[in-house]
Amino acid sequence: MSLSAKVSESSRYTAAHSKVYWAIHDGLVVTWRDLIKLPRSPDLLVFGLIQPIIFVLLFAFVFGGAIAIPGGGDYRSYLMPGVFVQTIAFAGAATSVGISTDMTKGLVDRFRSLPMARSAVLVGRTLADLVRGSITIALMSLTGLLIGWRIEGGFDNAVMAYALLLAFGYAMSWVGATIGLSVGSPEVAQTAGFIWLFPLTFLSNAFVPTQGMPDWLQPIAEWNPVSAIVAAERQLFGNPNPFADGSTLPQQYPILVSIMWIFLLLVIFMPLAVRRYRTATTR
Numbered sequence: 512m513s514l515s516a517k518v519s520e521s522s523r524y525t526a527a528h529s530k531v532y533w534a535i536h537d538g539l540v541v542t543w544r545d546l547i548k549l550p551r552s553p554d555l556l557v558f559g560l561i562q563p564i565i566f567v568l569l570f571a572f573v574f575g576g577a578i579a580i581p582g583g584g585d586y587r588s589y590l591m592p593g594v595f596v597q598t599i600a601f602a603g604a605a606t607s608v609g610i611s612t613d614m615t616k617g618l619v620d621r622f623r624s625l626p627m628a629r630s631a632v633l634v635g636r637t638l639a640d641l642v643r644g645s646i647t648i649a650l651m652s653l654t655g656l657l658i659g660w661r662i663e664g665g666f667d668n669a670v671m672a673y674a675l676l677l678a679f680g681y682a683m684s685w686v687g688a689t690i691g692l693s694v695g696s697p698e699v700a701q702t703a704g705f706i707w708l709f710p711l712t713f714l715s716n717a718f719v720p721t722q723g724m725p726d727w728l729q730p731i732a733e734w735n736p737v738s739a740i741v742a743a744e745r746q747l748f749g750n751p752n753p754f755a756d757g758s759t760l761p762q763q764y765p766i767l768v769s770i771m772w773i774f775l776l777l778v779i780f781m782p783l784a785v786r787r788y789r790t791a792t793t794r
Contacts, residue, residue: 533627533628534628534630534631537630538631538635538638540627540631541632541639543635544635545635546639549643559605559643560646560650563598564650567594570590570718571587571658574718578719578720580720580753581753584750587658587660588660588661588663588750589750589751591651591660592744592748593715593718594651594717595651596712596717596737596744597717598644599677600680600683600708601705601712602680602683603684603685603690604687604701604708605704606636606637606684606687606688607687607704608691608700608701608704609636609640610632610633610636611691611700613636632788633688633785636684637681638681640680641677641680641681644680645677664746664748668747668748671747672743675743675744675747675766675770676740678773679740679769679772679773682772685777686776687704688784689783690704691704692784692788692791711735711737714731715735715737716753721738730759733761736772739769740765740772742761742765743765743768743769746765746766
């Protein structure tokens with residue numbers, strides 16, 4: 512290879528390396544920008560923490576005595592992984608509202624005037640929501656421990672459970688980003704962000720065993736991605752998991768199916784969100 516060819520190849524590598532570096536750098540800067548708003552608006556974090564705690568207390572003390580776990584087991588231990596998954600899934604709705612608010616307030620237009628990576632807005636928002644979700648999950652874990660929930664699966668499995676939970680939350684944030692970029696206002700984004708999450712979480716094994724559902728509804732609930740994630744969390748935490756000996760793939764291999772769902776959501780919704788963002792910022 513000639514000297515000029517080597518120099519050209521080196522320049523291309525440096526340019527590509529620089530582009531990736533600045534994309535990561537700009538994404539982290541926007542992440543920090545979204546996080547430093549929390550001390551200025553503590554009510555956003557406070558009310559975001561109160562809602563999942565209310566869910567835990569209501570289901571544990573109001574409905575817990577009326578719901579039997581097939582094969583035995585404490586309902587509070589059965590409940591906590593379901594509330595974890597519901598809470599981290601609802602973070603996608605917050606991403607919808609946040610992205611839509613930035614678009615309608617003209618903030619994205621100001622970002623476009625800066626020499627920054629175009630992907631930074633989406634990466635920054637989703638990472639910031641992931642950090643907020645981590646804080647919420649940590650506080651919920653403490654609440655669960657206070658009401659009797661315990662981690663029985665060992666330290667390594669617990670770390671894997673939290674990592675899987677946050678990975679699912681990150682994937683759901685990209686779903687939320689796609690929705691937020693597809694609607695015209697934060698008010699519509701708030702409705703659109705939640706309207707599909709409620710049937711997704713309640714039509715699952717998050718709060719009640721699917722054995723009690725009608726026969727025609729059980730397969731839908733069992734193949735629900737939320738059911739797979741919840742079953743994986745229960746298996747890793749060592750909590751009651753009535754479907755551990757089930758006949759379907761999500762019941763037999765919940766961790767593997769959960770990873771597949773997370774990968775599928777990212778593969779579908781990351782490009783969709785980027786495309787919607789490019790369309791919205793070129794109008």
